[in-house]
Every structure is written in C-alpha cells, then in structure tokens.
Amino acid sequence: MNGAQALISTLVDHGVRVCFANPGTSEMHFVAALDTVPQMRGVLTLFEGVATGAADGYARIANEPAAVLLHLGPGLGNGLANLHNARRAHVPAVVIVGDHATYHKKYDAPLESDIDSVAGTVSGWVRRTMAVADVAADAAAAIASARAHRHIATLILPADVSWDEGAFGVNEVVAQPAAVLHDAGQIESVLRSGEPTVIMVGGDATGADGLSAAVRLAQAYGAQVLCETFPTRLERGAGLPAVERLAYFAEAATAQLAGAKHLVLAGAPHPVSFFAYPGKPSDLVPDGCAVHTLAGPVGARAALTALADRIAPAEIAALAAMSRPSLPSGPLNVMTSADVIGALLPEHAIIVDESNTSGVLLAQATAGAPAHDWLTLTGGAIGYALPVSVGAAIAAPDRPVLCLESDGSAMYTISALWTQAREQLDVTTVVYANRAYDILRIELQRVGAEAAGERPGPKAESLLDLTSPTIDFVRISKGMGLPARRVGTAEEFADALRWAFDEPGPHLIEAVMPSITG
Known part of the structure; x- marks a missing residue:
C-alpha cells in the first residue's frame, strides 16, 4: 500500500474514524485513499478554520481525537486560530499537514513555508515523516500522544511519502501520560x-x-x-x-x-x-x-x-433543582432572549456559546433547565462556535446542538453552515444580530482610549459598526442550504426555536437585538 493508504488505515485501526478536511494538491493521494478505507468518514469544510474548530468540538464531546487534513503551511495558518482554542481546551486532535515532495522543497515553490515552526505554536507533538515505511508508526505515535496528553499532535506528510508504495501496518503505540503532581x-x-x-x-x-x-x-x-x-x-x-x-x-x-x-x-x-x-x-x-x-x-x-x-465521604453534593423562566413577551433583548432559551431548552442539549455581550444573562436563565453541556471559547479566538457545533453534532448525532453565535464572530467561519447542511447535522444556530462589535465598544473605554460616558469618534465608530451594509444572515443561510428565520420579538423567537428543535436537520435563527452599548 502507499503512504496515504497506510495513514488512513492506521487512523481507523486506532479508533480515529472522522477526518475534517480542506485538502489541496499535496493531499490528493489521501483523498483518493478514502475510498479504500470505508470506515473513515471524511467531512469537507470550505475553510481550514472550520476543519480545526470541528475537530475541537468533536473531541470535547466524544473525548476522542478526530483527524484534520490541511494543505501546506497556508492551510495550517488558516486553521491556526481554532487550533489555538483547541490547545487551550486541552483536547486531543491529530492534525495531518501535507507538504511538498521532499525533492521539491529546495526549489522554494510559492507555497513553500516553515510548517514545522508554525505547527509547534499549537502542538504538543510534531513529527515530519520522511519515509513511507515510517508512516504507520508515526501515525500511531501521533494518536497515542494526542490521547495520553490531551493535546494536538501534528504529522507532516510530504507528497512523495504519501504516494510512495511500501508502507505496512504497525501495532498500537501507547504513550504514557505525564504524572499529575499534587499534594x-x-x-x-x-x-x-x-x-x-x-x-x-x-x-x-x-x-x-x-x-x-x-x-x-x-x-x-x-x-x-x-x-x-x-x-x-x-x-x-x-x-x-x-x-x-x-x-x-x-x-x-x-x-x-x-x-x-x-x-x-x-x-x-x-x-x-x-x-x-x-x-x-x-x-x-x-x-x-x-x-x-x-x-x-x-x-x-x-x-x-x-x-x-x-x-468528606458522607457528604452529598447539593444539586440544582428543575426551574425554568416563564416565556416572556415583547421586544427581543438580552433578558427576553435568555429567558426564551431557558424556557425551551431541550433535554440533553449541547450548547456551543459564542454569544458574547448578547448572552450575559444566559447562565442564570438556564441554570435550572434540563441537564446539558456548555462549551465555551477557551482560547478567546473568535469564530469558534459554528465550527465547534459541527464537530459536536457529528460526535453526538442523537443530541440537539444549540449554537449561540454573535454576528461579528459568525462571519469569521460562516461557511460552517454549508457543512452543517451537507452533513444534515441537528444544529440550531442562533445569530444575535446587534449590528455591532459591542464588546469592543466596552473595551474602548476600559483601556482608557475613550473618556467614560463619551461615544467613540466617527473613525473609531466605523470600526465597531456592522451596518452599511447590514448583514442578512437569513439570505446567507438559505444560500448555503439551511432554512432560516429572522425574529425581533420574544414570541417570534420562541416560535422559531420550537420550529428548529422539532424539525430534524440544521436551522438558523437571526435574532435582531439592540446593542447593549446604545
């Protein structure tokens, strides 16, 4: 078998059954080899940051690594922000980065770059495979390291190593986790x-x-x-x-x-x-x-x-009682939108939260809702929620996923909606459309760049405003194959959530919200 076939077979044999991919020329033998290993599920994303974020979401729910296939240094660079979040989340992931053929690198072709150094900024384990005979062993070592140490393991695979014949399988490599020292x-x-x-x-x-x-x-x-x-x-x-x-x-x-x-x-x-x-x-x-x-x-x-x-052997931990807010009425705002979610959240939901300023009251509104998982922005690099919801939904296809996203953050990785539609994932995405980077308006004063109580000047305001033109998330969503609604009242939001939760497959709700900064 060639190197690519050995790589995929090793991933599957060691329990890695999903690969989120945005491949290029150097990875074409990996793509071709997918049809020889039917146990591997390939999931196409339209941007590398969606692939890396999806692997993060998958690992958070499955507690197992997924594979990510990226194209050369620029592909890795495009995926770096969500790999940063995954590193901060301490989740396992196996990142495979294709590279130029070993003999081609000396020509400094346009896509040539220092992949090893870039990978090292987010990875706990990095290895470049230089011979086809080493592919299976290196892949097994990457998986073992990712699992044992809960980090990103990056395997760099030159194109000729991928297409060369002569690869063979390997028994599982077991990496021992580092000792946890505490007193x-x-x-x-x-x-x-x-x-x-x-x-x-x-x-x-x-x-x-x-x-x-x-x-x-x-x-x-x-x-x-x-x-x-x-x-x-x-x-x-x-x-x-x-x-x-x-x-x-x-x-x-x-x-x-x-x-x-x-x-x-x-x-x-x-x-x-x-x-x-x-x-x-x-x-x-x-x-x-x-x-x-x-x-x-x-x-x-x-x-x-x-x-x-x-x-404390006899102590029994106090548990939260079931308690939901009443369904509110009237205009949609930070309080009413949180209460609608608290009132209607389904059982065993997975919430992927990047609501930022629009979600400041969600914690109290959902504290007594049916038991659920809450995934957060561990590394602070925005554009995380849409991709993570993809991975979470693939890891738990029997659970509803509620993605709470801000309008500015959504545009970083909006193409994740296309993958949701392609894979028919049970994800309800709520985009809070307050038409502004509200958090930056707050931070402008907090860092002392504006006097307290004063509005930003026109040039500063233009960098914090998301109108002119106003983003139409309903049209974007429908253009990517998702049914979508726009809501502006608590009653409309409640109806839209019921519609999305009751109907299988992905949905988007654009929740038009007032800016909390006025």
Missing part, C-alpha cells in the same frame, strides 16, 4: 484550617463527577467553589451541582475572590485578567491569598474525587 495532604490542611478558601475547578473536573467532588469538599469545610471562566465542557442544569463561573471582567472576578486566604486550583489555570488595563493588576489573586495546585487540567477530576472520598 493532597497540603490541600487537606488548607480545608481543615477553616480559613476562607476558594476551590477553582477546570480542565477535566467540570463534568458531573468533578463538580460533585468539589462541592462535597466545599460543603464539608465551608469553602467556595468557582469554575474557570471558559471551561472546555461544563455539565450543568437540573440534577447537577450548580457552580458559578469566574467572571470575564477583572472587576467582577476580583469581587468573587475577595477575602480568600487560599485558592485551590483543581484543573483551572491561575486566574489573570484577560487583557492588561492601565493602572489595574493583571493577577486577580487577592493580596495575602496563597495559591495551591491540586492538579492540572488532566487528572483534576480524579484528584478531587479521591480527596472528597477520603475527607
């Missing part, structure tokens, strides 16, 4: 001290088991539990422990942590301000508060569970 005894002493303590969960501890363990410890010893600001996958809703997330804005986060003498990190990173602001600290930990690490993002659930079982 549970120290954490026990902190909890027993009675001093004000915050347990901050993140990483793999934001599922039901990890949250339950953290809440049990907090109840037994009078501590507080917070979740990292942007969890990879947060299980929440009725019947699950209710845990508040650390606020995005530094002032609110500082208030949440105020008075703490100990901060226990269980999978969460050290809390810092998302950006630097003039005259304000970057580190959000209060003065005089000691920081203790129980576990990193991989292994936090197990560490919390073991500690809770040992020092």
Whole structure:
C-alpha cells in the first residue's frame, strides 16, 4: 500500500474514524485513499478554520481525537486560530499537514513555508515523516500522544511519502501520560484550617463527577467553589451541582475572590485578567491569598474525587433543582432572549456559546433547565462556535446542538453552515444580530482610549459598526442550504426555536437585538 493508504488505515485501526478536511494538491493521494478505507468518514469544510474548530468540538464531546487534513503551511495558518482554542481546551486532535515532495522543497515553490515552526505554536507533538515505511508508526505515535496528553499532535506528510508504495501496518503505540503532581495532604490542611478558601475547578473536573467532588469538599469545610471562566465542557442544569463561573471582567472576578486566604486550583489555570488595563493588576489573586495546585487540567477530576472520598465521604453534593423562566413577551433583548432559551431548552442539549455581550444573562436563565453541556471559547479566538457545533453534532448525532453565535464572530467561519447542511447535522444556530462589535465598544473605554460616558469618534465608530451594509444572515443561510428565520420579538423567537428543535436537520435563527452599548 502507499503512504496515504497506510495513514488512513492506521487512523481507523486506532479508533480515529472522522477526518475534517480542506485538502489541496499535496493531499490528493489521501483523498483518493478514502475510498479504500470505508470506515473513515471524511467531512469537507470550505475553510481550514472550520476543519480545526470541528475537530475541537468533536473531541470535547466524544473525548476522542478526530483527524484534520490541511494543505501546506497556508492551510495550517488558516486553521491556526481554532487550533489555538483547541490547545487551550486541552483536547486531543491529530492534525495531518501535507507538504511538498521532499525533492521539491529546495526549489522554494510559492507555497513553500516553515510548517514545522508554525505547527509547534499549537502542538504538543510534531513529527515530519520522511519515509513511507515510517508512516504507520508515526501515525500511531501521533494518536497515542494526542490521547495520553490531551493535546494536538501534528504529522507532516510530504507528497512523495504519501504516494510512495511500501508502507505496512504497525501495532498500537501507547504513550504514557505525564504524572499529575499534587499534594493532597497540603490541600487537606488548607480545608481543615477553616480559613476562607476558594476551590477553582477546570480542565477535566467540570463534568458531573468533578463538580460533585468539589462541592462535597466545599460543603464539608465551608469553602467556595468557582469554575474557570471558559471551561472546555461544563455539565450543568437540573440534577447537577450548580457552580458559578469566574467572571470575564477583572472587576467582577476580583469581587468573587475577595477575602480568600487560599485558592485551590483543581484543573483551572491561575486566574489573570484577560487583557492588561492601565493602572489595574493583571493577577486577580487577592493580596495575602496563597495559591495551591491540586492538579492540572488532566487528572483534576480524579484528584478531587479521591480527596472528597477520603475527607468528606458522607457528604452529598447539593444539586440544582428543575426551574425554568416563564416565556416572556415583547421586544427581543438580552433578558427576553435568555429567558426564551431557558424556557425551551431541550433535554440533553449541547450548547456551543459564542454569544458574547448578547448572552450575559444566559447562565442564570438556564441554570435550572434540563441537564446539558456548555462549551465555551477557551482560547478567546473568535469564530469558534459554528465550527465547534459541527464537530459536536457529528460526535453526538442523537443530541440537539444549540449554537449561540454573535454576528461579528459568525462571519469569521460562516461557511460552517454549508457543512452543517451537507452533513444534515441537528444544529440550531442562533445569530444575535446587534449590528455591532459591542464588546469592543466596552473595551474602548476600559483601556482608557475613550473618556467614560463619551461615544467613540466617527473613525473609531466605523470600526465597531456592522451596518452599511447590514448583514442578512437569513439570505446567507438559505444560500448555503439551511432554512432560516429572522425574529425581533420574544414570541417570534420562541416560535422559531420550537420550529428548529422539532424539525430534524440544521436551522438558523437571526435574532435582531439592540446593542447593549446604545
């Protein structure tokens, strides 16, 4: 078999059954080989950032890596933003980047670039396969590394290695995960001290088991539990422990942590301000508060569970009760749109959230909705929600996916709608159309670029405004094969959500919203 056939066969033999792809000339032998390995599902995306984001979403739900096929350095570059988000989410992914044939690289053809260096910025494992005999072994090593370390493994495959014959299979390579170092005894002493303590969960501890363990410890010893600001996958809703997330804005986060003498990190990173602001600290930990690490993002659930079982064995975590807001009426705004979603959210939904300023009240409106998963923008690179919803829907075809997207962010990866339609995925996309980059209007004042209470000047305002022309998401959606509606009232939004949830396949709702900044 040739190198491409060996690569796909190895992926399938080691449990990687989906490949999100935007291929080019260097990957044509991989494309041709797909028909020789029917177990591999190839999913075409029209932009590399959709392929990489879809792999992120797939891994968050399936807890297994998908493959991503990209074309040379520019293809990898186009996918980099959502690979950054995936790296911050600590999810496994196997990225295959085609390259020029080994003998062609010296000619510095137009698409020649330093793929290895670019890949290293987001990957925990990078390897360039130089001989067809090594393809299967390198592919198996990539899969094993991605799984064991919950990171991106990038395999660079020159075109001639892909088309050369002489490849053969390989037994599975097992990579051992790095040891998770923590001092549970120290954490026990902190909890027993009675001093004000915050347990901050993140990483793999934001599922039901990890949250339950953290809440049990907090109840037994009078501590507080917070979740990292942007969890990879947060299980929440009725019947699950209710845990508040650390606020995005530094002032609110500082208030949440105020008075703490100990901060226990269980999978969460050290809390810092998302950006630097003039005259304000970057580190959000209060003065005089000691920081203790129980576990990193991989292994936090197990560490919390073991500690809770040992020092709070009889404690039972309090669970959120079923509670939905009443369906509102009147104009659509931040409050009414959140209440509609809280009132109608279906059971076992997966919510992919990039609602930004339009979704500030969603957490409280859905806290008592049926149990669901909430996926967030882990790395801050916008244009994540539409692609991640593709991967999540493929990973869990029996669950409804609700993609909450902002109008500005949506345009980064809008072609993901085409893949939703092509694959007939059960995704309901809500685009909050407030016709502005509201978050940037807020940040303009926060960084001191505008005096408080003053409107931006005309040149600044033009860079924050999404009108002239106004984007028509209904027409865009229909042009990509999705049924779509535009709504402007709570009643219309509720009718549109029922329509989308009740009818199989993808749908889009353009929710016309007022700007929160006026």
